[in-house]
Amino acid sequence: MTPEQLASTVVDVLSALVEEGALSLPDGVPASVGVERSRQKEHGDYASNVAMQLAKKAGTNPRALAALIKERLEAAPGVAKVDIAGPGFLNITVDAGAQAGVAAEIVAAGESYGHTRVLAGQRINVEFISANPTGPLHLGHTRWAVLGDAIGRVLSAAGAEVTREFYINDRGVQMNHFAASIIAAALGEPTPENGYAGGYIDDLAKAVEAAQPGIFALPPGERLEAVREVAYAIQLKEQQDTLEGFHTHFDVWFSERSLHDSGSVPETLQRLKDLGHVYEQDGALWMRTTDFGDDKDRVLIKSDGELTYFASDTAYYLNKRARGFDHCIYLLGADHHGYVGRLRAMAACVGDDPAQTLDVMIGQLVKILRDGEELKLSKRAGTIVTLTELADEIGVDALRYSLARYPADSPLTLDVAEITKASNDNPVYYVQYAHARTCRMAENAADLGMTLPGADSFDPSLLTHERDGELARALAEFPRVVASAAELRQPHRIARYLEATASVFNKWYDTKECRMLPQGDEPVTPTNEARLVLVHATRTVLANGLGLLGVTAPERM
RNA sequence: GCCUCCGUAGCUCAGCUGGAUAGAGCAUCGGCCUUCUAAUCCGACGGUCGCAGGUUCGAAUCCUGCCGGGGGCGCCA
Numbered sequence: 130m131t132p133e134q135l136a137s138t139v140v141d142v143l144s145a146l147v148e149e150g151a152l153s154l155p156d157g158v159p160a161s162v163g164v165e166r167s168r169q170k171e172h173g174d175y176a177s178n179v180a181m182q183l184a185k186k187a188g189t190n191p192r193a194l195a196a197l198i199k200e201r202l203e204a205a206p207g208v209a210k211v212d213i214a215g216p217g218f219l220n221i222t223v224d225a226g227a228q229a230g231v232a233a234e235i236v237a238a239g240e241s242y243g244h245t246r247v248l249a250g251q252r253i254n255v256e257f258i259s260a261n262p263t264g265p266l267h268l269g270h271t272r273w274a275v276l277g278d279a280i281g282r283v284l285s286a287a288g289a290e291v292t293r294e295f296y297i298n299d300r301g302v303q304m305n306h307f308a309a310s311i312i313a314a315a316l317g318e319p320t321p322e323n324g325y326a327g328g329y330i331d332d333l334a335k336a337v338e339a340a341q342p343g344i345f346a347l348p349p350g351e352r353l354e355a356v357r358e359v360a361y362a363i364q365l366k367e368q369q370d371t372l373e374g375f376h377t378h379f380d381v382w383f384s385e386r387s388l389h390d391s392g393s394v395p396e397t398l399q400r401l402k403d404l405g406h407v408y409e410q411d412g413a414l415w416m417r418t419t420d421f422g423d424d425k426d427r428v429l430i431k432s433d434g435e436l437t438y439f440a441s442d443t444a445y446y447l448n449k450r451a452r453g454f455d456h457c458i459y460l461l462g463a464d465h466h467g468y469v470g471r472l473r474a475m476a477a478c479v480g481d482d483p484a485q486t487l488d489v490m491i492g493q494l495v496k497i498l499r500d501g502e503e504l505k506l507s508k509r510a511g512t513i514v515t516l517t518e519l520a521d522e523i524g525v526d527a528l529r530y531s532l533a534r535y536p537a538d539s540p541l542t543l544d545v546a547e548i549t550k551a552s553n554d555n556p557v558y559y560v561q562y563a564h565a566r567t568c569r570m571a572e573n574a575a576d577l578g579m580t581l582p583g584a585d586s587f588d589p590s591l592l593t594h595e596r597d598g599e600l601a602r603a604l605a606e607f608p609r610v611v612a613s614a615a616e617l618r619q620p621h622r623i624a625r626y627l628e629a630t631a632s633v634f635n636k637w638y639d640t641k642e643c644r645m646l647p648q649g650d651e652p653v654t655p656t657n658e659a660r661l662v663l664v665h666a667t668r669t670v671l672a673n674g675l676g677l678l679g680v681t682a683p684e685r686m
Numbered sequence: 687g688c689c690u691c692c693g694u695a696g697c698u699c700a701g702c703u704g705g706a707u708a709g710a711g712c713a714u715c716g717g718c719c720u721u722c723u724a725a726u727c728c729g730a731c732g733g734u735c736g737c738a739g740g741u742u743c744g745a746a747u748c749c750u751g752c753c754g755g756g757g758g759c760g761c762c763a
Contacts, residue, residue: 169707178705181743191743215706216743261763303763413761424689424759431761438763463757466690493691494757535699538691540756542698547712555725556711562725570722617703625700628710639718639727646722664722686725 130207130227131605135175136164138208139219142201143179151197154187164221166602170595173212173220174228174602180217191217226590228601229659233587235604235666243611243673249288254449255281257460258372259296262365263307265329266372266516268504269462272495272541274516275532275679277460278377279620282677287615292454294381295372296445299361300389301438308357311337315345327513336363371517375525376679388444394436397444398429406478416443418474421483427471443475450479450486458488458618460537466491490618492537499545523549526680530557533678534624556628560671561683563631566638567668568684570645574661577646579653581661591659596637600663603633607670611677620678627674634667 139162146152162179180195187194192213199211199219210222235242257277258270266274281293302323310324315334320326337344337359344355365382372379388394398414401407406417412432416439419426429440449457461468469491473483481487497504497514504514520528523545531548534556535541548555574581582588592601606626614622637643645660647653672682 163705167706168709172706176706181705184743218706298763301763306763411761415761428761433761435761437761463691465758467758470689491691491757539699540692544698547698558725559711562723566723566726573722621700625710632710635726636728638722639724641721644722648721686723 130223131231132164132166132175132602132609134207135221135223136162136177138205139164139177139179139198139202142198142205143183145201146197152187152194154183156186159183166606167220172214172218173210173222174598175221175223177219177221178217180213180219184217195219223598225593225598228598228605229589229592229663230587231601231605232589232662232666233582233584235607235669236581236662237584239669240673240676242669243607243677244286244288245608245612246288247612248284248615251289251456252292252454253284253289253456253458254292254294254452254454255284255458255460256294256296259298260368261298261303261307262361262368263303263325264327264364265513266368268495268497268514268516268519271516271519271528272492272532272537273460273462274372274375274377275529276492276537276620279533279623279678280458280460280618282679283611283615283620283623284618286611286677289615292380293378294383294449295379297365297382297384298438299365300385300441304357304361305353308353308360311360312345312352312356329513333360333363336360371515375516375520376529383445385441385445388441388448389436393444393448394440397447398440400447401429401443401478404478404480416475416478418471418478421474421477423470423474427475439471439475442472443479446472446476447479450481455486456488457486458490460490460492463491463493488618490537493540495532496540496542497545498542526561527555527557530560530624530678530680531555533680534621534628536619536621556624557680558686560624560627560631560675561680562686563634564668564671564675564682565684565686567634567664567671570664571661571668573646574657574664577653579658579661581665582655582658587662588655588659591656592663594640594642596640596643597660597663600633600637600667603630604663604666604670606630607674614677623674623677627671630667630670630674634671637663 140158140160143152143154143158143162147154147158162177163182164175164177167173167176180198181191184191184194195213195217199213202208202219202221203211207224207227208221209224212220214220255277257273258266260266260270277293281291284291306321306323307325309321310326310330311334313319313321313324314330315338337356340359340363341355344359345352347355369382398407401416406420407429408415408417413428414430415426416429417426427439428437429443430436446457459472469489472489473487476483476487497519523531527548531543532541592598610622610626614620643660645657645664647657675682
C-alpha cells in the first residue's frame with residue numbers, strides 16, 4: 130500500500146459516493162487528493178484533508194463528509210482503520226503487514242526506483258554557469274554547478290527529456306582584454322586597463338608559449354588574435370575538465386560566436402523587425418521590451434555598430450526554441466536578477482508565452498567562511514577562490530551535498546570547518562554512512578547464506594513491527610519527493626528527504642525487535658530474509674537519491 | 687526611489703501550491719556499546735515564526751503596509 134495507491138483508493142470512494150447520489154460535487158471528483166504521511170502516530174499512518182477541502186463544494190460539513198468517506202474507505206483492502214479527527218481530518222491506518230510490500234517493488238525497480246512520468250513529453254533545456262572563458266571557475270559558479278546538475282538529473286528522473294547546456298561567452302571585448310593581459314604577463318608588462326590579473330594569467334602565458342612557441346614574438350598586429358585563440362582553447366578545456374571532475378556533465382557547450390558565424394543574429398534582428406518590436410533611436414537599435422513588462426527598452430545594436438550581449442541572448446533563445454525545447458531554464462545569480470524582466474519580455478516579443486517557455490531561477494549568493502572569515506573574491510585584485518581549490522579542500526561529495534541541501538533562493542553561509550568535518554555535524558556523511566551500513570548488512574547476510582526473496586516469495590506480512598511500517602512508508606515516499614523536486618525545481622527536497630529516511634533507517638536498525646541477522650546460533654528465519662528486502666530497498670533509495678544529487682554512495686566508510 | 691530575495695530555537699537552516707501540539711542538526715546537560723558499522727540511537731533544555739492589519743472553519747505559509755539585512759537597477763560583458 131503506497132500513498133499513491135491510497136490516494137487513488139480515496140478517489141474511487143468519492144466516485145462511488147457521487148455515482149450513488151450520496152454526494153454531489155458540482156466540479157466533479159478531483160483527479161487526485163492529498164494523502165500525506167502523518168507526523169504523529171496518534172494520527173495514524175496517513176492523513177487526508179480531502180473532506181475539509183470538498184465539504185463546501187459538496188454543500189455539507191467536513192465531518193459529515195469525512196464520515197461518509199470513512200465508511201467506504203475502511204472496507205477497502207489494505208486499510209485497517211480510519212479515524213475522523215479535529216475539523217475533519219481522515220486519519221488512516223494501513224494494515225501492518227501490507228506496508229512493507231513496497232520494498233520488493235523497490236528492489237525490483239533498482240536504479241529506476243523513484244523515476245516517474247510526471248514530466249514525460251517535456252523537452253527541457255537547462256542552462257547554467259555559462260562563464261566567460263577568461264579564467265577558472267570560482268566560488269561564485271560552484272552553487273550553480275551543483276544545482277544545475279542536480280536539477281537536470283531530477284528532471285530526467287521525472288521523465289523529461291533534458292539537455293544541460295553551457296553557453297560560452299566567447300565573443301566580445303573581454304576576450305581581447307583577456308589576450309592583452311596574457312601578453313602583458315608574458316612580456317613582463319603591467320596588467321592593462323580592464324585586464325585580468327592573478328597567478329592564473331601568468332600560468333596561462335606559460336601554457337600558451339608552450340602550446341605555440343614563439344607566439345609572443347609575433348608582430349603586434351597578429352599577436353593578439355593568435356594568443357586569444359590559443360588561450361581560449363586552453364582555458365575552456367580547463368573549465369570542462371574541472372566540471373567533469375566535479376561530476377557536473379554538460380551535453381552541449383554552446384559557443385556565442387557560432388550564433389554570429391551562422392548568421393542567426395542578423396536573422397533574429399530581421400525577425401524582430403518584421404514583428405514590429407524594434408526601433409531606431411540615437412543611432413542605436415532598440416527592442417521595445419517595455420511592451421511586455423520590462424522597465425525600459427533594451428539596446429540590440431549600439432550606436433557604434435556593435436551588437437550587444439542582449440542581441441546574442443535573443444538569438445540564442447530562438448536557437449533553443451528552434452531545437453525543439455518547450456522549456457528553457459536559466460539559472461542565474463542574484464547579481465543578474467535584473468535580467469529576468471528583459472528575458473521574459475524578449476520571449477514575448479518573439480511571440481512566446483514566457484510563463485510557458487521560460488523559467489528563470491535566481492539563486493542567492495554563497496558566502497564561505499574559513500576560520501570565521503569570509504573568503505572574498507575580487508577579480509580586479511586577482512584573488513579568487515577557484516572551484517577546484519574548494520573541491521580539493523572540502524571534498525567533491527561534501528561540497529556538492531552542502532550546496533545541494535539548501536533551496537537556491539536562500540542566501541547561504543557555509544563554514545569550511547563544519548562541512549569538512551567527517552561526523553554527524555555533516556549530513557552528507559550521515560546519509561552516506563547509512564548507505565554503507567545497508568551494504569555491510571547485505572554482505573553479512575550473504576555470508577550467512579541468507580537469500581534475498583524475490584517479488585513472488587517475499588512475505589511483507591512478516592514485517593508487522595511499528596518500525597518496519599515506518600521504514601516502509603518512508604521508502605514509499607521517494608517517487609513523490611523526486612516528482613515534486615522536479616516540478617518545483619528544488620533538488621534540496623531530495624537531500625532533506627534522504628536525511629529523514631536515513632534517520633528512520635537508523636532507528637529501525639537500533640530496534641532490537643527488528644534485527645535482520647539471526648542472533649548467535651539461531652537459524653535464519655523467513656522474517657530475517659524479509660527484513661533483508663527492507664535493507665536492500667533502503668540501500669536502493671539512498672543510492673538513487675544521492676545519485677540525483679551527484680554525490681557518491683560509498684559501500685564502506 | 688523602483689525591483690527582487692531573505693527575516694523561524696543561542697548558531698546554521700528546513701517547513702511556505704493554507705491544515706492538527708512549528709521541526710532538524712549543531713551547541714549545552716544527561717543516558718545506552720559482550721550480539722548487524724556508536725560517523726548510530728534515547729532523553730532534557732531551548733521559539734511573541736521581524737512588527738501590525740486583512741482574507742477563513744483554520745495562517746510560519748496567501749494579501750497589504752511598515753521595520754531590518756543582502757543583491758540589482760549601463761548604448762558593460
